[in-house]
Amino acid sequence: MYCERVREGGIRYLLDLDRRVQDLISRVAAGEALPTYNGFSTLPRLQTDHAAAQLGLPDAISIPRDLRAAIGQVATGTAGICLLNLQAAWLGVSERRIDRPLSxxxxxxxxxxxxxxxxxxxxxxxxxxxxxxxxxxxxxxxxxxxxxxxxxGEGVPSDGRTMSIPPFQACFLVDRALRWVLSYADDIRSILGVVEDLHRRIPDLAGGDRSSSIRKRRREAGGMAFPELTIGPHAPGAPWPLDFAVHRRSPSTGRMLTVARAAFVLLPTACLIVIAAFTARRSGEIDSLQLGCVEEDADGELWLSIWIEKALRDITRILVPASVQRAITVLEWLSADARERSGTRWLFQFDSVHQGGALTALHFRSALNEFAEYVGVPPLPDGTRWVFSPHQFRRFFSICYYWRWSFGSLTALSTFLRQFDLEVTRRYVTEVSRGELVRLKEDALADHAVRVAAAQELSGLDGRRRAHHDVSREHRTMVARDVVAGRTALGGFGGEQITKRLDDLIIEFERRLEIRPASSPQGLLNELLSGFVAHTLTHLEPNPLGHSLCKCARSRADLAAARCLDEFQATHPDTPRPAQPDHAHASDTVCGGCAHNVLPPETEPYWIEAIAKTDGVAASTPAAHLRTVATKRATALRAIHKRGFQDVKRVARPITLEEPNADDA
Incomplete structure (x- = not known):
């Protein structure tokens, strides 16, 4: 019976949420107050998680979409509560997304x-x-x-539901957030000091008309000059123009942005984006950051002390770039007054220009989308706006690291994410599972009520899958371009094959250029490289251990030549040969003798270290059979290293052209 109720409607049927929501609406209509907190406008804001707790739920996300809309209607109507950027989630405004089956x-x-x-x-x-x-x-x-x-129940397999941000929108948002944190924060701090002084000299009269004080402040602010400011009308995404006269944190959409809202809502949101994008931490973990959480060690490396919610449930330290340190520094001065008043060390708490009121926190999801709207993140190709959430940056980090960086290692990524499960991490770097596409295709053929929404979601999902595959294609193009230009050489049996094919490509390039001398050399090279990565170099995936790249495609011929699959079948003789490389059997010596093995220069430190460690084992172990095994392994490693790095060959006649610009690439 219990499983049947879970299958039919999950928590909705288990707790009879329809009845509970109706009871809540009736109580509000009778005069009971919904939970609110100090807002950024003249109206109180709905404390969504507390409202969920009244229904017996852990958080607001657990409330079904139609029930959220019902609560949102009574909140804005009967209770007079401001929802601001929560309209899409609580008023049913957005029809772009449909409720999904339980995973x-x-x-x-x-x-x-x-x-x-x-x-x-x-x-x-x-x-x-x-x-x-x-x-x-x-x-x-x-x-x-x-x-x-x-x-x-036609649910979703356990692949998770975190949607991947489209690359262009993600990069645009991160770029604007970095500008705020690195370039605009000091200006905002300077202006904030001036505005605080202005409000001390011309305060709002108690019980009087605020408009006269605002007019006085606006007149005086009009005569101020800030000659050294970076922000201004020509600074991309900058907080400009600013209203110096109003101290309340009015919404940034629909009216002029106030200094207080720029300082205590949008600037912390920019810090949130930078931290999320470059640390891949969950929203609850970012919210736990405290004063002094970044330390620099003796080697100049920056370490962030942060709480890990799931796997560890403890505080750990992770390496971070300087941009994250800068974001933490900005949060420390933004939260200084609030920390002094509250007596706590949390960074995401803020006091406004007009001190004395309640301290406020940052609602991550709504603030994130408000920031995106303010800085003008471009819409998707279908004209809709992408709905951002902090957790999406965790997957964005994973995909960029694994597919776009030369040193990508699944093991290192899993450790950095603190997941300690390579399969979970592998799902993070896989954009869309086949099962999810199949489910959406079935939805698209379902009853007319959901057909349009499902078809739109399917189209967007497939588009984002292609977009992230483009990231992999760009990486392969970059590798091929460096080889053709003679800037790098690829070792390994697979690298030698790629080099030979690119030698042929160079000959074809010279032949075509001779036939068509008026052609653009860069354009012709781009055309040839595009065809090469589309039809020849279709795969170039990092090995999780970091020792090499694998160019094995999913064709029958490539799979037949894969040594890792030979190893798999040797240990699983009764199991069909897998349809893709098996990383569990892809050790360094196995891959080193494989036809698909590619050894770029970036992987040489792995082999040098592996040889040194194996030599150490051979020299120190007292057991004769272990010494024999270690010696044999060291010999194999040296042979692979010699062929892959010392005897590696570059292309015969490299092409030296100017770097392509953005229009040619």
Whole structure:
């Protein structure tokens, strides 16, 4: 019965949420107040998670979309609460997204109490109703049951639901956030000091008309000069123009931006974006940052002390770039007054220009989308606006690191994310699972009520999948261009094949240029390289251990030549040969002898270190058989290193052209 209710509607049916929401609406209509907090406008703002708690839910995201809309209507109507940028989520304004079936991961949480209550039964008195029923066993585990319920209910496999930000929108937003943190923050701080002094000299009269004070401040502010400011009408995404006269943090959309809102809403949001984009941390982890959380070690490396929510549930230290240190520094001075008043060290708490009121926090999701709207993030190709959330930057970091950086390592990424599960990390760097596309295609053929929404989502999802595949294509193009120009050489059997093919490409380039002397050399080279990565170099994936790249495509011929699959079949003789490379069997010596192995110069430190470690083992171990194994491995490593780096060959006749500009690339 319990599983049936989970399958039919998840938490909605388990808690009878429709009845609970109607009861809440009735109580509000009768005069009961909804939970609010000090807002950025004259109206109170809805404390969404507290409203969810009144329904027995852990957070506002757990409330179904139509029930959120019902609560939003009564909040803005009967209760007079300001929702600002929550309209899409709480008033049902946006029809771009549709509610999705429960994933196996979500269902697992609904089943977990049955397992926990049975395991803890010895500690629960019988008078309190000790659990004696064993819901799961070795044949029917909790995970198995969750996956079965998801499958029966046409749910989503346990691949997660974090949507990937389209690359152009993500890069645009990160660029504007970096400008705010690195270039505009000092100007905002200077202006904030002037405005605070202005409000001290011309305060609002108690019980009087605020408009006269505002007019006086506006007249005086009009005569001020800031000759050294970076911000201004020509600075991209800058907070300009600014209203110096109003101290309240009015919304940044629809009217002139106030200094207080720029300082205490948009600037902290820019810091949030920089931290999220360059640390890949969850929103709850970022919210836990405290004063002095960044330290510099003796080598000049920057370390961020941060709480890890899931795997560790403890504070750990991670390496961060200087931009994150700068964002933390900005947050430290922004939160200084609030920390002094509250007596705490949290960075995401703020006091306004007009001190004495309640301290305010930053609502990450709504602030993120307000910042995106203010700086003018371009719309998607279909004209809609992308809805940002902090967690999307965690996946954005993962995809960029793994697919766009020469040293990409799945193991290193998993450790940095503090996931400690390579399969979970692998799903992070996979844009869209086949199952998700299949589900959306089924939705697109469903009843007419959801057909349009499902078709639109399918189109957008497929477009984002292609966009992230473009990132991989750009990386392959960059590698091929460096080889053709003679800037780098690729070792390994696969690297030698690529070099030979590019030698042929150079000959073809010279032949065509001779036939068409008026042609643009750069344009012709771009054309040839585009065809090369589209039809020849279709794959170039980093090995998770970081020792090499793999050019194995998914063709039958390539898979037949993959040595990692030979190793797989040697240990699993009764299992069909996989349809893709198997990283579990892709060790350095196995890959080093594979036809698909590519050794760029960036991977040489791995081999040097591996040889040194193996030599150390051979010299120090007292066991003869271990010494023999280590010596044999060291010999194999040296042979791969010699062929891949010392004896590597570059292209015969490199092409030296000017670097392509943005229009030619």
């Amino acid at each position: 196996a991961d979500a269902i697992r949480y609904y089943l977990l109490p049955w397992s926990s209550m049975y395991r803890l039964r010895e500690y629960i008195p019988k008078t309190l109703g000790r659990m004696e029923y064993q819901a799961f066993d070795h044949r029917s585990t909790l995970v198995h049951v969750a996956r079965q319920i998801a499958a029966d």
